[in-house]
Amino acid sequence: MRFLSYLMSGLGLGSVYAIIALGYTMVYGIAKMLNFAHGDIIMIGAYVSFFALTRFGLPVLAAVPAAMAVCTVLGVLIERMAYKPLRQATSLSVLITAIGVSYFLQNAAQILWSSSTKVFPAVISNGALQLGELSISYLTLVTILTCVVVMVCLTLFINHTKTGSAMRACAEDKGAAMLMGINVNRIISLTFAIGSALAAIAAILLCASYPQVFPTLGSMPGIKAFTAAVFGGIGSIPGAFVGGLLLGIIEILSRAYISTQLSDAIVFGVLVVVLLIKPTGILGRKLSEKV
C-alpha cells in the first residue's frame, strides 16, 4: 500500500515534468533548438501567479490564465527577439543564446523581486481522497488530471486540426511547408506560445507542492523536464508524457527506497543508461536522412 501511494506521488511529480517537457519537445520538434530558458519561463509564471494570488487577491482560477497570458507573451517575445535573428545560425549559437536568455531572466527576477524566497499561498485544499487504505492528496489528483487533459487536448490539436497538420509539416520539412503557403515563422511563434502557456500551468502545480518562489526556481524542474523529454525521445509528444511520468516515478521511488540525497543522481543516471541503450529515447524516431 505504501508503494502505491509512492507511485501516486511519483505520477503527480511526473505529471508536472511531463507538462514542462512538452514545451521542450515541441520547440525542439519544430524549431530544432533546445530552449534552455524554458525553465525560467516557469519561474516567471510562478512569480506572476504569486503576485496575482497575494497582491491582487485573485482566485486561483483567475491566477492561472493570468500567468498563462504573461508567459505566452514572454515566450513569443523571447523567440522573436533572441532566437529568430539566429534562424540561419549554427545550433551552437542558438544554444548559447538560450543559456544567455536563461541567465537574463533569472537576474531580471532578482532585480525586480529580490533573491529572497517568497512563500506561495496554498491553492489546493489539503485533503485527500481515501480509497480503502490508499490516500491520494487532492493536489496529486488535480496535477495528474491536468496533465491528462493537457495531453489529450494537445494531441487532438496536433493530429486533427489544420494548424496541427501545418505544425507537423514544419517539424518535418520547413522548405516544403513554406511551399504549401504555411507561414513557418508564425508556426514557430505559436509553438513557443503553447510551450510557455504550459510552463505557466506547470509553475502553479509546482508551487502548489513546493510553495517557495525564488529566481532560480525553474532551473531544477527545467533540467529534469528536459531530461524527461530526452528520455522519452525529444521531438515526440507522447515521449514527453511517458518520459515525464517515468522520471517522476523514478525520482520519488528512489527517494523513498534508496536515498533522498542520491535521488537526482539516480534520475540522471537512468537517462545515461537509456541513452546508451537507445540514443533516440524511448519513443524517439530513428534518425534517418534520406538522400
Added chain:
Amino acid sequence: MLKVENLKVRYGMIEAIKGISFEVQDGEIVTLIGANGAGKTTTMHAISGLIKAQEGSIMLDGVELTKVPGHKIVGMGLAQVPEGRHVFAQQTVEENLLLGAYLRKDRGDITRELEEVYQTFPRLGERSTQPAGTLSGGEQQMLAMGRALMTSPKILLMDEPSMGLSPLLVSEIFQIIEEINQKGTTILLVEQNAKRALAIAHHAYVLETGRITLEGTGEELARDERVRKAYLGG
C-alpha cells in the same frame, strides 16, 4: 506570365546564377535543361522564394516576386514540385494533399480538387490513408505533384520529376505533365532527362554554370548539334 530578368543568386562567395533572363508564356511548357550544378534548382528556389536572389527581377503576372515573402507566393498561383519530392513522410497521403490546399478556404472546392487529383493519380486514392513515407518513389512523385495541384496553381514549377524513376514511370509522369498542361496550367520544367523534356516543351533554355547559353523551341534545341552532343548523347 513569368518573366525572369538578370537574376543573380549567390551562396556565400559562390555565384550560382550569374544573371539569367527567361520567360514563360501563358499556357506553355517551358523547360530548363542543363547538367548537374548548372543552377537549375537554384533558379527554381529563387522563383518560389525558398532562397533570396541578390539581384534581378522575377515578375509573375506583373508582380515582383522577389519582394514577396516566400509563403505568400503559392497564394499568387505559383506552386513548386521540389526536387527529391519532399513529401511529408509522417503524414498520410490525404493529409499531404490537404496541406496543398492549406491557403484555400472553400471546402467544396477542396473536395472537388481532391477528387480530381485522385482521378489523375488513382494510386494515391488507393493509398489515401497510408503515411507518405511508405510510398514508392514513383508514388511519392505523384503525391508531390498532386499536392502542388491542390494549391490550384496557374503556373507549376517541376524540379526533376523523373529523377530516380523506372523508364515506365518516367513515361507516365511525362504524360501526366502534358495532361496537366492541356488542362490549362502553365509549366516550368527542370530536367536532366533532356530528351524527354525537349519532346514536350514549347520553349526551352540551356543553362550552363549559371548562364543561359542557348534557347529556342523544344524542337529546335532537340535538333541543335551542341545540345545533341552535350545532353542527348550524340
